[in-house]
Amino acid sequence: MPNPFAVLGVAEDADDDAIKKAYLQQVREHPPERNPERFQAIRAAYEAVKTRRDRLRHRILQQEPPDLAGLVATALQPGARRRPSEFQLRQVLSQPLIGPK
Amino acid sequence: MAKAQSSPRARLDDLPTRELIARGSALLATHDYKDAIDVYKLLLKREPQAEAGWRESLATAYLERARQLAGKAMYREAAVLWENLPSLCGQAPHPEGYIDWLLRSGQHAKAMRAYAAHAAALSAAEIGELEIEIAALTLTGQKEVLQALPPDAPLRQHLNAAQDALRAYAQGEPEEQVRDALKNISFRSPYRDWRQALSALLKLETDPTEAAALAKRLSPTSPYQGLAEIVRACAAADPTRALLTLDPIQRELAGSLLGLDQRQMKLLKEWTRLNVHPGDKASFDFIIANQATLNAELARHASLALLPAYPSGLKIHTRLFGPLSPFESNRLQALQAERDHQYSRALRSWRTCAELLIQDAGNPDNRLAAALILRHMAELAEQEDLDWGETPKTRDYLEQSLRLDPDDRDIYLKLAKLCQDAGDDKEYHQWVERAAKHFPNDPQVLLAAVETATARNAYKKAAGFAARVLELDPINPKARAILISAHLAHARKQILAGKYALAEKELDSAGQLERDKARGGVIEINRGLLASRQDQPERARQWLREGLRLAGSPVLAWLRLAVEAERVDLEPSVLRRDLDLGDPRKLAAGRADLLALIRAVNAYHEEGFEYLDATLRELERPLKHAIQQLEEEGDLVAVCESLHQAPCHELLEIAAARALERYPEQPLFVYYLIYGRAEGDIDSVKDRDYERLENALDQAVAAKDHRTVTAINQFFSQGAPPSPFSRMGGPPQMPREMRRELDDIRRQLERVPPALRDQMLDAMLDDLPPDDDFPPKVQRALMKILLLGDEAFRDLLDESPDFPPSPRGRGGRNKRRR
Numbered sequence: 058m059p060n061p062f063a064v065l066g067v068a069e070d071a072d073d074d075a076i077k078k079a080y081l082q083q084v085r086e087h088p089p090e091r092n093p094e095r096f097q098a099i100r101a102a103y104e105a106v107k108t109r110r111d112r113l114r115h116r117i118l119q120q121e122p123p124d125l126a127g128l129v130a131t132a133l134q135p136g137a138r139r140r141p142s143e144f145q146l147r148q149v150l151s152q153p154l155i156g157p158k
Numbered sequence: 159m160a161k162a163q164s165s166p167r168a169r170l171d172d173l174p175t176r177e178l179i180a181r182g183s184a185l186l187a188t189h190d191y192k193d194a195i196d197v198y199k200l201l202l203k204r205e206p207q208a209e210a211g212w213r214e215s216l217a218t219a220y221l222e223r224a225r226q227l228a229g230k231a232m233y234r235e236a237a238v239l240w241e242n243l244p245s246l247c248g249q250a251p252h253p254e255g256y257i258d259w260l261l262r263s264g265q266h267a268k269a270m271r272a273y274a275a276h277a278a279a280l281s282a283a284e285i286g287e288l289e290i291e292i293a294a295l296t297l298t299g300q301k302e303v304l305q306a307l308p309p310d311a312p313l314r315q316h317l318n319a320a321q322d323a324l325r326a327y328a329q330g331e332p333e334e335q336v337r338d339a340l341k342n343i344s345f346r347s348p349y350r351d352w353r354q355a356l357s358a359l360l361k362l363e364t365d366p367t368e369a370a371a372l373a374k375r376l377s378p379t380s381p382y383q384g385l386a387e388i389v390r391a392c393a394a395a396d397p398t399r400a401l402l403t404l405d406p407i408q409r410e411l412a413g414s415l416l417g418l419d420q421r422q423m424k425l426l427k428e429w430t431r432l433n434v435h436p437g438d439k440a441s442f443d444f445i446i447a448n449q450a451t452l453n454a455e456l457a458r459h460a461s462l463a464l465l466p467a468y469p470s471g472l473k474i475h476t477r478l479f480g481p482l483s484p485f486e487s488n489r490l491q492a493l494q495a496e497r498d499h500q501y502s503r504a505l506r507s508w509r510t511c512a513e514l515l516i517q518d519a520g521n522p523d524n525r526l527a528a529a530l531i532l533r534h535m536a537e538l539a540e541q542e543d544l545d546w547g548e549t550p551k552t553r554d555y556l557e558q559s560l561r562l563d564p565d566d567r568d569i570y571l572k573l574a575k576l577c578q579d580a581g582d583d584k585e586y587h588q589w590v591e592r593a594a595k596h597f598p599n600d601p602q603v604l605l606a607a608v609e610t611a612t613a614r615n616a617y618k619k620a621a622g623f624a625a626r627v628l629e630l631d632p633i634n635p636k637a638r639a640i641l642i643s644a645h646l647a648h649a650r651k652q653i654l655a656g657k658y659a660l661a662e663k664e665l666d667s668a669g670q671l672e673r674d675k676a677r678g679g680v681i682e683i684n685r686g687l688l689a690s691r692q693d694q695p696e697r698a699r700q701w702l703r704e705g706l707r708l709a710g711s712p713v714l715a716w717l718r719l720a721v722e723a724e725r726v727d728l729e730p731s732v733l734r735r736d737l738d739l740g741d742p743r744k745l746a747a748g749r750a751d752l753l754a755l756i757r758a759v760n761a762y763h764e765e766g767f768e769y770l771d772a773t774l775r776e777l778e779r780p781l782k783h784a785i786q787q788l789e790e791e792g793d794l795v796a797v798c799e800s801l802h803q804a805p806c807h808e809l810l811e812i813a814a815a816r817a818l819e820r821y822p823e824q825p826l827f828v829y830y831l832i833y834g835r836a837e838g839d840i841d842s843v844k845d846r847d848y849e850r851l852e853n854a855l856d857q858a859v860a861a862k863d864h865r866t867v868t869a870i871n872q873f874f875s876q877g878a879p880p881s882p883f884s885r886m887g888g889p890p891q892m893p894r895e896m897r898r899e900l901d902d903i904r905r906q907l908e909r910v911p912p913a914l915r916d917q918m919l920d921a922m923l924d925d926l927p928p929d930d931d932f933p934p935k936v937q938r939a940l941m942k943i944l945l946l947g948d949e950a951f952r953d954l955l956d957e958s959p960d961f962p963p964s965p966r967g968r969g970g971r972n973k974r975r976r
Contacts, residue, residue, distance in 0.1 A: 060456075069459075110566075113523065114530050117511075120493055122467065123460035125441055129429045130398040132452045136417035138363060143328040145411045149384050151298045152407065 061102035061115065063127040076107055170200055182215060191223035199246075217247040225255065233263035250276070254284040261291050270306030289313055289348035294381035297324065297352060313348055320349040323356055333360055355382035358389045362415060366393035388412045402430055425451045438468040446474055462486070466493035485514045501542040505551075508535050519562070529563035532556070536572075552576060567597050571606060587614060594623065601627045601634060608640045613766075617648035621667075642668045642681075643765070649684055653726045658692050678758070679708030679715070683722045690728060695736070702737055711751035713777050713784075714758055716742055720773040721762055730773075743779040752784035753793060756800040763803055774806040785813050791821060798830040810834030825854035826866045833873060840876040900944055 062069050065079040080103040089096040106112045170178065178201055185194035198216035220243050228236040237259040244250045253276035260269035273288065280288070289312070295303045296317055307313050319342035326336045336356070343353045354376055361369035370393035373386035380386070388408050392415050394400035401409055409430070413423045425448050432444055442464045449457040458479045465471055469490075476482065482490065492507035508531050515528040536555035556573050560566070570593030577586035587610045593600075594607040604627045611620035624641035627634055649664035665688065668681050686701030702719065709715035716739065723730040747755075755777075759770055774781070788794050794817040801810040811834030817827040832851050836842040843851065851870060858866035903922075907915050923938045 069455075109523075110526060110530070113527050117489065117527055117530060118534055119463070120466065120496070121463075122438070122441065123445075123463040125429075125432070125436070125444065125460070126398065128445070128452055128456050128460050129425065130396065131456060132425055132448070133398050133401075133416075133418060133422050135397070136419060136422075138417040139414045140328060140330050140359075141411045141414045143325060145407075145414065146324060146328055146385075147298045148407050149388070149411055150294055150381070151300075152384055152405075 059098060059102070060124040060127045061105040063124060063131065064098055064102035065106070073108060076103065080107070170196060175201065175204060182212075186215060186219060189222070189226075191219045191226060194219040195223060213247045213249075217243060217249045217251060220246065221251055221255075224259075228255070228259055228262075231262075233259040234265075237263060237265070250279075254280055254288060257288055258291065261288075261295070266295060266300055267302040267306065270303055274306070286348070290351050291381050293317075293320070293348035293352065297321065297349075316343045316347040316349045319343050320352050323353075327356060327359065333363070336360060351376055351380045351382045355380075355385045355389075359385065359415075362389055362392055369393050384408060388415065392416055398426075398429075401426060421451045424448075438464055439470075442468050442471045442474075446471075446478065449478060462490075465490050466497055469494055485511055488514065496538070501538055505535055505538060508538075516562070525562045529559040529566070532559035532562070533566075533569065564596060567593065567600055567603060570596065571603065574606060574610075583613075586610065598626075599630060601631050601637070604630075605634075605636060605640065608637070608644065612640065612644055612647065615647070615651070617644045617651065620644040621648065638671055638673070642671050645671070646680065646684060649688070650725050653684075653688055653691055656691075658688060661688050678710060679705035679718060680722065681705075682708060683718055684726075687722060687726050687728055690733065691726065699737065702733065706737070706739075711747065711754055712745040713742075713747045713751050713780050714755045715739075716745065716777060717755060717758060717770075717773055720776075721767060721770070724769060725767070742776045745777065745780040747777075747780035747784040749784060749787045749793065752781060752788070752797065755781070756797055759800050759804055763800075770804045771806050774801070774804060774809060778809060781809055782812050785809070785816050788813075788816060789820060791817075794820065795826065798827065802830060802833065805838060807834045807837045823854070823857070825858040825861070825863060826869070828854040829866060829870050829873065840873055 062071070065071075065076060065083060067075055067079045071079070080099065083099045084096065087095040087099060104111070105115050173181070178197055182194055182197040182201065185191070185197060195216065198212050198219060201212045202216065220239055224236040224239040227233075227239065237256055240256040240259070250256075253272065257269050257272045257276065260266075260272060270292075273292070277285065292303055292307075293313055293316075296307070296313060297320055319339055323336055323339035323343070326339050337360070340353050340356060343349045347353075354372065358369045358372035358376075361372055370390050373389040373393075376382055376386045387404060388411055391397060391400035391404055391408075392412050397412075397416060401412055404412060406427075409426065410423070413426060418426065428444060428448060432440060436444065442461065445452065445457055445461050445464070449461075452460075461471065461475050461479065465475060472482075472490075488507045488510040492504045492511060495501070495504035495507060512528040512531045512535075515524040515531070518524050519528070532555045536552045536559070539551040539555065553573060553576050556569050556576075560569055560573075570589055574586050574589035574593065577583075577589060590603075590606045590610040593603045597603045604623045607623040608620045608627070611617070611623060621641055621644045624637045624644060627637035628641065631637065645664045645668035649661045649668065652658070652661035652664060662685075665681060665685055672681060682701050683705030686698045686703075686705055689695075689698035689701055706715035706719060709718050716734075719733060719737075719739075720730040723733055759774070762770060785797065788797065794813065797813045798810060798817060801807075801813055810830055814827050814831035814834055818824065818831060821827060828850055832843055832847045835847065836844075851873070855867065855870045855874075857863075858870065907918065919942070923941060926934075926937060926941060
């Protein structure tokens with residue numbers, strides 16, 4: 058299961074209100090009719106940590122392997138965007154033409 | 159046989175020309191161009207001068223086969239195949255495909271020569287598409303391409319503008335300057351796709367969604383698709399995952415666009431190297447190798463989360479993130495033990511965790527955490543069958559948890575259920591009452607309170623709880639039904655006590671709550687019974703007639719009157735005579751009447767009314783008639799189950815026999831038939847039926863029909879001493895002969911004086927053969943139980959409090975018939 062705090066975009070020490078607010082925000086952005094899978098993940102994350110009791114239970118008893126993708130995504134937060142060099146652009150353009158014609 | 163092993167070529171050579179021609183056409187029609195080439199080459203070899211269109215067919219086969227290879231990105235092979243065309247068939251069809259394959263396979267110089275040679279044969283559209291590809295190559299500075307372009311070639315016309323735009327963009331010039339350069343590239347220029355791709359890259363800086371839309375407009379075969387993929391990945395909601403779909407060169411460029419630094423790029427590179435589902439060690443190593451780049455706290459959490467699965471990482475984790483607290487250390491041990499299915503060890507570690515937290519119970523988080531751990535321990539103990547010993551662990555843990563966190567409703571209800579299942583009614587009622595006190599406005603708790611109060615004949619209390627539920631939830635049908643039942647039960651109590659005014663009040667209350675006469679005349683019958691007790695015969699008759707009418711069917715009316723009258727100590731036969739109900743054998747009953755009666759029987763059974771057998775026997779004739787009308791398996795199961803529970807053996811045998819007519823030898827119905835025939839007594843089962851029952855058991859086991867297996871095993875175990883195997887899914891079935899032998903030995907032992915009996919018994923036990931499953935001491939004890947029954951079993955329990963494990967449902971449910 059992905060890290061529920063990462064799914065909701067809240068800190069691990071977020072309280073009930075912050076978690077509910079983040080949940081509602083996520084549901085607005087990813088409503089079930091548009092993205093049912095994402096909605097299910099958001100819903101599951103909310104259910105896992107919505108109350109203090111749930112968060113404690115999750116922290117103590119959670120046995121799922123860690124969400125490495127979420128961990129990497131957090132570490133790869135975009136910084137100051139840079140334009141690629143001429144070399145990089147020409148290198149990409151030099152790659153074999155893609156796909157059958 | 160030799161013929162079958164010959165090569166396809168040899169087989170083709172054997173075919174006459176006429177058949178070869180047919181085969182060639184068929185192969186072309188089924189797009190089998192590879193084999194079609196062989197056929198037409200052979201035909202032309204046989205008759206080189208033929209004018210039957212074979213050369214055209216061979217050309218078609220070659221061209222289509224080349225296209226098939228190009229479709230698999232085998233451009234070089236496709237080009238080679240095409241190059242055979244002019245010599246074999248004197249044609250060079252579709253040179254644009256050949257030039258494209260040369261360009262895509264990196265044979266640029268050859269492609270440019272072919273372009274020059276075939277340009278005259280190409281259409282404007284074909285030239286346009288090829289020039290877009292060649293333009294992309296000129297942008298990359300391909301010398302072979304540039305040198306091949308004539309000075310006045312259109313491809314040279316916008317080359318400078320395209321390169322200026324590329325340089326301006328790469329050197330970080332303002333967007334306007336880049337766009338100025340792009341303006342010099344017209345919409346019809348071979349560089350128009352470059353203009354689109356660069357616009358998308360520029361847009362990425364301000365509006366990623368729009369940038370992705372611009373990139374999407376590029377043709378799927380555009381040479382700038384590589385850039386389009388980068389734009390889409392950078393604009394994705396989750397760029398980390400999208401970047402994984404790119405190749406390393408694309409990822410490098412995307413990293414720049416996203417502003418990733420060198421450490422992040424290294425992390426991304428290592429992340430792409432990790433499998434989609436890495437193992438625990440690989441995951442741990444990845445976290446440790448990149449912990450400097452990862453969020454420190456998240457990395458620590460992730461490393462910690464992996465330790466139960468990868469305990470070897472503990473040393474490194476400790477070195478990098480510091481030593482574990484005693485709590486964490488025990489928590490990890492508990493989780494590890496659970497993974498290893500070592501539940502007793504897990505419980506010990508969890509116990510230590512809870513104790514450590516309780517040491518600082520002033521901290522509310524610690525109290526709650528300790529309570530949660532105790533609840534988890536209860537779940538483990540229950541799931542893994544660890545409730546051995548005098549006090550079931552599950553209950554003990556849950557009770558402790560409530561002392562730390564008394565606000566979990568479900569735990570009260572769980573405890574109540576555990577006590578109820580164990581037959582500990584006093585504790586069961588107490589837990590429900592505690593819950594009701596703690597959660598006075600919770601309908602679920604209040605409904606449970608109604609049930610326990612009713613079970614204890616505390617009708618006023620039950621009615622109070624049910625009324626509260628209806629206040630909170632006015633349409634709760636369960637509460638309404640319970641409240642009506644509570645008023646009825648209280649009314650009966652008042653009738654029996656001679657408090658008729660109070661009884662009437664209770665019946666009025668029940669009547670006010672009832673909707674659509676859902677109780678099928680029970681209230682009206684009780685009004686009639688009350689009037690009868692008050693010596694008001696006419697009023698009694700009126701109410702009883704109304705009640706019987708509402709019952710809906712004559713057999714159900716008969717049952718209701720019998721049951722309700724008996725509940726208030728009135729003789730049903732007197733009332734029947736007075737109402738002129740006639741002979742029950744002449745009542746009519748069909749399937750619907752029977753099923754309605756069965757529902758009523760079940761409801762009475764649930765209410766604890768157990769004297770239904772006599773009334774059902776009175777109705778045997780009409781019910782027998784109704785049973786013969788049953789066809790559906792579900793109906794037959796429901797009827798047999800109810801009659802089995804009632805119990806009404808005669809009708810059960812009839813219903814089971816009917817069921818077996820429809821569903822021959824179905825194990826459940828075989829069981830019901832034999833159970834009914836033997837009147838529920840295993841010792842009355844005839845030898846032939848015993849074998850039939852054993853066969854039914856075998857069938858049920860094979861079909862994994864657990865319900866039937868349990869029922870038959872329970873029937874077989876009647877009269878046997880309490881079994882130490884009851885927690886292992888029921889006692890092992892003992893062959894009948896063996897049981898008889900044991901009975902004989904037991905009877906003989908009972909006849910001899912106690913001192914001699916002990917000697918004889920010891921001598922027999924000394925002769926027991928060795929057993930692989932039990933140590934000698936246990937084997938002797940078990941054999942003693944089998945021979946001496948309850949007394950020896952109690953002795954064994956006294957000697958070994960932990961063996962055997964206590965039965966799950968202690969108390970009433972496990973009581974033996976004898």
